[in-house]
Amino acid sequence: MHHADADSPGRRAASGQHLLRLAVALGCALALALALPTVADDRAAPGARAPARQRVIVGGDQSYPPYEFLDQQGRPAGFNVDLTRAVARTVGLEVEFRLGRWADMRRALETGEIDALQGMSFSEQRAKEVDFTPPSLIVHHAIFARRGDRPVRSLADLAGKEVLVLRSGIMHDTLRREHPDVKVVPADTHADVLRQLAAGKHDYAVMAKLPGLYLVREMGLSNLTAMDQPAAVERYGYAVRRGNEALAARLAEGLAIVRNTGEYQSMSEAWLGVLEPRGPTVQQVLRWGAFVLVPLVLLLATMAAWSRTLHRQVTLRTADLTREIAERRQKEEELRSNQQQLLQADKMAALGVLVSGVAHEINNPNGLILLDLQVLDDVLRDATPILDAHARANGDYTLGSLRWSRLREAMPSMVSDALDASRRVKRIVEDLKDFARQESPELRDGVSVDEVARTAARLVEALVKKSTERFEVALERGLPPVRGNPQRLEQVLVNLLVNACQALPGRSHGIRLRTFLDAGRGAVCVEVRDEGVGIEAQHLPRLTDPFFTTKRDRGGTGLGLAVSAGIVKEHGGTLEFESAPGQGTAARVVLPVAREEAA
Template identity: 45%
Template sequence: MRAIVNLALQCLLVLTPAGMLLAENAPVIRVGGDDSYPPYEFIDKEGNIAGYNVDMTRAIAEVMGIDVDITLASWSEMRAALENGDMDVLQGMVASEEREKQFSFSAPSVIVNYSFFARKGDPEPESYDDLAGKSVVVQNEGIVHDFLRENDYGVDIIPVRAHSDALRQLAAGNYDYALGATLPSLYFSREHKLSNIGVVWRPLKPQPYGYAVRKGNEETLALFSEGLAILKNTGRQQEIYDKWLGTLETPDTQNWQWIAIGAGIVYAVLLLGIGIVTIWIRTLQRQVERRTEEVKQQQQQLIQADKMSSLGTLVSGVAHEINNPSGLILLNLPMLKDAWEDSMPLLDRFYAENGGFDIGGVDYQRIRDEIPYVLNEMNEGAQRIKRIVNDLRDFARQEATDTAEPINLNEVVSTAARLLDVTIRGYTNKFNLLLDPYLPSMLGNAQRIEQVVINLIINACQALPDPQHGVKVETRIDHGSQRIVLAVHDEGCGIPPEAMANLTDPFFTTKREQGGTGLGLSVSAGIINAYDGEIRFHSKPGAGTRVEVTFPWNRNETA
């Protein structure tokens, strides 16, 4: 049955005017990437292109109905190809202020961390002053190569083709340090058993990593940005993230065909859902006057979609922040286990020849029995962390209830700000909460009101031009109208006057190229109206925006 529906959907997409245009006239989009940057993108042992970026590009091509040709080569070649127009898109590039002069970037699909590596036993740097006169090997034309060239730390920069070459040179004793992306470096170190090197310093903050085009090719970038937004809102991006980056485990190449079949099934289900929603919306637009019940169902669907959109940033950030350290634990535990098992014969022989001895203040025989249990418990703990993250993602997909009960708006706002702490700090250094301590309660559903607050804070943060501009969230009492006021101020770019009248219209957005869905304010307005609330916008281009939401206070509350 699913196969039949999927076939019908594919036919529908092709037979629509947009589908016919894509099929007949759209050129193949040339997409480039690094051939030695696992697990993001690489060429596997069988000569196939693979990795997180490759799967994401293919998924975007499918949901957007575009043709892509993916080529992987050295990073410096791919960057040059994008600069001279031989490539239309790079599927994985770190955004920076200097690079934005030449390239345009999508919203990040993932955050990349960077680390200094050194040989074990060598001095570990504590500041950039410790690098003066030292040799640092980096990937040619990579973001850390740019970083060291832009900052004069007195280091001898050694550019090489790939992260793998940098680590080989370091392990061989040719240079003092290697600086590169943490996951690809650890991935390569594990695969090639470079046991004499390790991470010694992480001074660079995490960097946004996504799609990039040359300036002037923003139309192509918009296709990838919209596709990326669809994958995030449907949960497909998280599935690809978990597959490649969740535990940093390399998929068994013998099982890739089965994985591809499973991914195809998931794609089919997602395409079916997207097609049904599209047809449903078009039907509602034509028959809205006589289908009020279906409009109500559409509102519930929009609420669910917006929860994924507004909580998507939170869930993705939490999953990344938690999965990264737990993934490092899961990556290193097998090495520790192998090291212990390899050392046991030597320790047993030493014990037999010399009698009892202690390790870490504990008798060797006891240590010998307990270490395997300790390693297993650590592994089970890391796996439990992964399950907790999955439970959080499942919670984000649950439907909100329509119950109304007395709630404290200050507590809801504080919870929303706490959950968005990582996101907020990524946008601004000036975030203020001004909460009226004498605020009365209101009638509503805390989870749904929290969804509104999260959406308004994210919108305010995304409007900021740089971290020096701020966001202020305040609550207060309007005694004249006997209402509670929630106000969100931002020092951002403001809203064009022609857009003010359409801000709460479904699917209207001024951030389409950044992955906006146009659902956030529409659904938020529906939730606010459900609890007799009102929302007003005050904005001027270049002068920031103030959004005020008011609710009637709970008149049954006793003093």
Template identity: 45%
Template sequence: MTVGGDFYYPPYEFLDDDGRPTGYAVELTKAIAEVMGIKVKIRLGPWGKMRKELEEGKVDALQGMVYTDERQKNYDFTPPHAIIHQSIFHRKGDAPAPDMQSLSGKEVIIQNKGSIHDTFLNSGMNVTLIPTDTHASALRLLASGKHDYAVVANLPGQYLGKKLQLSNLVMSGTPIKSFRYCYAVKKGNVELLALLNEGLSILKNTGRHQKIYEKWFGVYEPKTIAWTLIIKTSLVVIIPLVLILAGVMYWNRTLKREVAIRTNEIYQQQQQLIQADKMSTLGIMASGVAHEINNPNSLVLLNTPIIKDAFEDMLPVMDEYYRYHPEFTLAGLDYDRLRDELPEIISEMLAGAKRIKGIVEDLKDYSRIEDTKDMAPIDINNIIDTSIRLVESHLKKATDNFKFIRGKELKPVMCNIQRIEQVIVNLLMNACQALTSRQQSVIISSYNSRDGASVIVQIQDQGAGIAPEHIGHLTDPFFTTKRNSGGTGLGLSVSANIVKEHSGTLTFESNAGRGSNVRLSIPVKEYPVSEKKVISCI
């Protein structure tokens, strides 16, 4: 993919003395490309030009765009990877401007098409804006004695002021506004957004994001006191001596501990692989759901009970008023009608908000890492029901002919609910992606095997099918025929490992152009009658 950015926005992103892209955001983008296994080209230029190139599809994403409600109409954003503070700069000897309102009637230099530019345009303030291509040109213009103030990002402003030796400029008080600094893609590009979300999540969870952040911004943090160097130096001498002594005295114990550590590392790597695949699928299904639904829904959940309590507290007053004013109306309705209907309306609003919260919680539960040893006897139909609910929107979007043929009197299987749910979700998503028209069907069915030793879940689609030479590689790690559309090659590999953990099998039948048939088989666990207890996952 091609990622764009500002060519002169240090230390976030800029061109070095040799004309090569560098900075915090550039290094972060390269790290995401590395962990996601993709090739990336980074192109930096004037900010206004780069925004236009994103809109025209010449670049796939911008690595550093400030989130605003207005921009949300045209772009989709990842969670923030930094916070940008905007400050007012003025010349020494001139009056400082402590806030935006104090800029009214002034000539203010800003970066063209930047976040503060958009803020002023939407504010309706009486300000004469002087757009420039870069923060550096804005500060130079102010230092030369032209115009009244400059509003630029805090860190780049301080960085450039020192580098360019603009000693006659000072910052007016504290920052006036803070913005979330995110990756941005063109509206509706959910696959690329999911890929960036996943890569950013991996970097944050592994601590790599923090290391990149500290590398570029640690210089602005307070220095530690000198005596810490003495302690560190002492430890460098003492620790090796202690380790050598411990190695002689506890050699056998160290070997056993090393074996345990290596075993745990292998287990953790497997957990991370499974989690990466889950988050990839989850990102496609629910990209932006936390920001777009959960946050505003929390306000509804918080405020609706207050509205209900307020209405109930006002009832005696309004009832008394209604006694003497029978024509009393509220919201265009007769009071006696609204008095009966409003509590029910509020209750319905609260119930709807709680249902939204429940759906979001289902998605969070799906993405949570589960212990492979946490198994119990389960009715497989319950897991299929949950999986269908998770991918329901994708099924509706992909086909008009989806069917679940529910098996009857299925024997319970011993399994981990979250793991088998993950397998079925992956298989259903693959079936949806294989379809080439809405008239083609996807059918999932469940039944006991003929010998009664296992329960079968079968997923059939009438999609494009799989080429014969690819059948044998479907469960190979990182093998995918959908690399250009964001495929990671982890879905079936992880699914096969999960099924293997459950002593089951995963088989594929397909012909190119004639659809596919996937069978998931899980062995039945027999229990004495007194011990039978099937867990529902609804």
């Protein structure tokens, strides 16, 4: 298999903690592939004849993270690579990967050195040269600039500017064809594009937004920023040599199967999720540790020497110093706890930024759809009598290849269903915005636990439907309100519901969300009970410890329950667990009733 040089930008990009997450995600995908009963194992038993598998050579870009790149060991990695392996396994293909410079890979497809490209943006011009499968992704391209430079909104605003692009990439083709007044400057890799722009060469750069942000972060190019407005939105998928319809059909078939089995969604979440802030390096940890511990050690040594010298004369003072040392240690523990909460706050801030952008991008077209559908509904009501009269006068006739007699019955229901779906999209987006909104941490009175539970259930509705066929919500009426912060309580319940979904061994196992009043303790309780695999008894006391997780092999960080316990503690409540292996788990949030309500 062909690989690029050991110091390629893609390999340098997949470093540190992200490399660990990539390795875990790849290991999970390979374990799942080996466990699938419907896919034959390549290592056939001795004496058995393995079925013939077509061998194909699939090419890609060596520096296009997180879609495709070469890792530190020079091995192909990324979303496209995992997707290709899953598709090949599904349709019985044997794949050899070749990743290199994009321009070289395009030429290799034209000359027949490779059979397919696993990721290529669609255009009408390219469709005359290669055959495309249905898209596997929609890729947003953005304009990158140095911080402080004049912002631009579209490709048309780049007229007369020197613009860096990937050689033979879709933006290279688009700018040359549709914007001849732009001075195009091609580079061999995306890393070269961003490195030249950061060094002050040329004016702007245009490339896919997610890989661009990924490389900016990994390469430490803090003087670069991406414009919020998308420069282009392209369909992105497999491309084969012109006329190779058989291979295109098999890849399309495998892609459809992988989507339907849910494996596509798992790979997408693992590779294309939110770009998390990078954790501290070993050098930073050592430096911070020295900064805190060295003065502390010196202080303790001084105090110990002074205490030994004056021990007989100042016994009472020694007791005071001992108490002071204990308080200092307690404050140090609180400081470490606050640092962990700060890391989680950074992640939630990144989530809030992403959700706000996505909500804005969805709300605008959805608002237009909702408005247009309402107009179409009114038009349909007004036009129906006229169309009925025409049918009575001239007999039944055809509209849009369907008979009016059939359309008359179906059209109102179709418009009504579309309106309901659009309103549901709007509600989901509003729930996401409420969940991610940065509000004051202060607690307020009159918070309805039932409303918090409903909102949390809506936020994870898609995951719950994917995970179980039996989801029950039982909300007790007339519960007294509590004092709290609705968004932070929603965060706790979302964490508990996500954990419950991940614990289920199959869709036949259920989840129950309920609220009730515990009069004995004067508290309102919210319980999430699942029929999952359960938790070992020795693990129960450590569930809320920072960084403790039983899902390390599936990408768990061990922060979700730790943060949730901290939030519940801020509300004066407790987070309790009941579980046994094979019998499921019950997680219960206990919140005290407001004093006025209790009285």
